[in-house]
Amino acid sequence: MFHDSIRPRRLRTSDGLRRMVRETRLSPESLIWPIFVAEGQGIYEEIPSLPGQYHYSPDQLYRMVERARAHGVSRVILFGLPKEKDEIGSGAWAEDGIVQQGIRKIKELAPEMYVITDVCMCEYTSHGHCGILCGCDVDNDQTIVRLAQIAVSHAAAGADMVAPSDMMDGRVAAIRGALDQNGFTGVPIMSYAAKYASSFYGPFRDAAGSAPSFGDRRSYQMDWHNSREAIRECALDVQEGADIMMIKPAMSYLDLVYQCKQRFELPVAAYAVSGEYAMIKAAAKAGLIDEYGVMCESAVSIFRAGADILITYYACELADAIRKGDIG
Ligand code: PBG
Numbered sequence: 001m002f003h004d005s006i007r008p009r010r011l012r013t014s015d016g017l018r019r020m021v022r023e024t025r026l027s028p029e030s031l032i033w034p035i036f037v038a039e040g041q042g043i044y045e046e047i048p049s050l051p052g053q054y055h056y057s058p059d060q061l062y063r064m065v066e067r068a069r070a071h072g073v074s075r076v077i078l079f080g081l082p083k084e085k086d087e088i089g090s091g092a093w094a095e096d097g098i099v100q101q102g103i104r105k106i107k108e109l110a111p112e113m114y115v116i117t118d119v120c121m122c123e124y125t126s127h128g129h130c131g132i133l134c135g136c137d138v139d140n141d142q143t144i145v146r147l148a149q150i151a152v153s154h155a156a157a158g159a160d161m162v163a164p165s166d167m168m169d170g171r172v173a174a175i176r177g178a179l180d181q182n183g184f185t186g187v188p189i190m191s192y193a194a195k196y197a198s199s200f201y202g203p204f205r206d207a208a209g210s211a212p213s214f215g216d217r218r219s220y221q222m223d224w225h226n227s228r229e230a231i232r233e234c235a236l237d238v239q240e241g242a243d244i245m246m247i248k249p250a251m252s253y254l255d256l257v258y259q260c261k262q263r264f265e266l267p268v269a270a271y272a273v274s275g276e277y278a279m280i281k282a283a284a285k286a287g288l289i290d291e292y293g294v295m296c297e298s299a300v301s302i303f304r305a306g307a308d309i310l311i312t313y314y315a316c317e318l319a320d321a322i323r324k325g326d327i328g
Contacts (some may be wrong), residue, residue, distance in 0.1 A: 005215055015240055019325070024304045026318075026328030028062040028072050032116065032269075033315035035064055036207055037102035038081040039081060049203035050274055051281050055081065058098075058105040066108045071316035072323065077116040077163060079208055082124055086253040088132055089124035093146065093153040100157035107158045116190065116285055117154040119164040119175070129164040130220060137219055144171045148178035162229050163246070165192040166218040172240035188243035190269060194230035195248045196225075197221035200275030207274065230256050231263065244309065249273040251298055254305040261306030269309035270302045277313040296327045 026087050036047065036055050043057035056064050066072065080099035082091040091097050103115050121143070122130045131143030143166065151162040162179075164171050168326045172191050179187050222229060234245050245264065247256045248271035261268050263286040276298070284291035295314050302310055312318060324328040 019153050022328075024300055024328070026300065026303055026322050028319035028322055030074045030303075031073060031315040032077050032309060032311040033068065033073050034079060034311060034313060035076045035102075036079050036081060037061070037098055039083040039098040039101075047203075047207045049206040049278060050313060051278075051285075053207070053277075055207075058101045058236055061102065061105045062109055065106065065113065067316060068113070069110070071319045073315045073319050074110075074112055075114040075116065075315075076106070077118055077311060078106075078159075079118050080207045081209060085124055087126055089121035089146070092121050092124040092150045095153065095156075097153065099236040103154065103157040103159050114160050115158065116161040116163050117151075117159045118165045119151050119154065119162050121146065121150070122166075122210040122212070122295075123208050127214065128210055129215075130217065131168060136215060138168070140168050140170070143168050144174040147171050148174040151175040151189075152178050152182050152184065153167075155179055155182070155187045159187065161190055161243075162195060163190040163192065165195060165248075167192065167195050167217075167222070169236075170240070172237045172242050176241040189241065190244035190246055191237040192248055192271070193234040193242060193245040194253070194260075195221050195246075196224045196253065198224065198249050198273070198275070200249045200252070200273045201276055203278040204274035222246045223268065224252075227256055227259070231259060234260055234264060238266060242266065244269050246271055246311070247307075249276060250307070250310070251276050252304050257302065257305040257307050261308075267308040268306055269311060270305075270307040271311040272298070272302065272313070274313070286300055287305040291323070292326075296321050300327050 038055040038057050040057045044060040045055045045057055047053045078099050082098050106113055106115055120130050122128055129138050131138035154162055244267045246269040247253050250270035250272040257270050280294050283289045299318050
């Protein structure tokens, strides 16, 4: 039966009213922009799989800083592309490693910028896996010792926060212990708590040169049939001392963003990964969708599900959309 006095459309009658009753509010301060730092000089190259995103050598990072400032984005997460790789990924914890150089450069250029680092080995190992191999599998316990060493080296270079993305068991505790022992008690850990073995990482692996040379990551990243297992992963990371929990990818995993927000007291971050960005770019280029509209709607959906923080290649464009009042 239609109660003609009850009309939800009443609250949709004007733009001003719709804005007043918006349930989801966004801020540019909740956005983190992923940045690829490449070893070498004079490198400022658009990444073919991620249109609009670039490889920057340290001497070119001023371009990233200029763009970030122009859009009011002041949080970045760094990924490194080393020149040399080896079996154990030793470039990842080198004092003059590429991420370490990148951190120092950004801090010199833009002390106000909040610099987070991805802690993983896949960009540094010759085999492309996220840890130390034992036969054909990644050895968990040897790997977490190295991850801890990488996190400490990032903190020593000036990183504000570290974000382990490897999915080894016990890495958060190992990293927390090592940071504390080395005097970095104030450096928070944003753990990729529930990271799935996803096909949405394809464009990133091209961008970072980090595809595994054999096999896949399914013995450490999660099976996307599972959600209860993700809750277990998050609970373990809370116990081990994580400060922020991240769900990755974002759009296909909003059930987990929602559940984690309800169940845990930590801030929840979501990572709208390379494939999510590349799909929007490709569909827009083909004339199939409106890029700006889809970018806005998908970002808002992630916050509506409960995310407090969004890691996104669209950070600059979204910050503008928020400021213009198109969203948030
Ligand atoms: C490193 C790492 C990956 C991503 C973030 N950190 C790739 C992977 O796990 O294969 C993916 C990010 C993206 O797709 O945007 N382990």
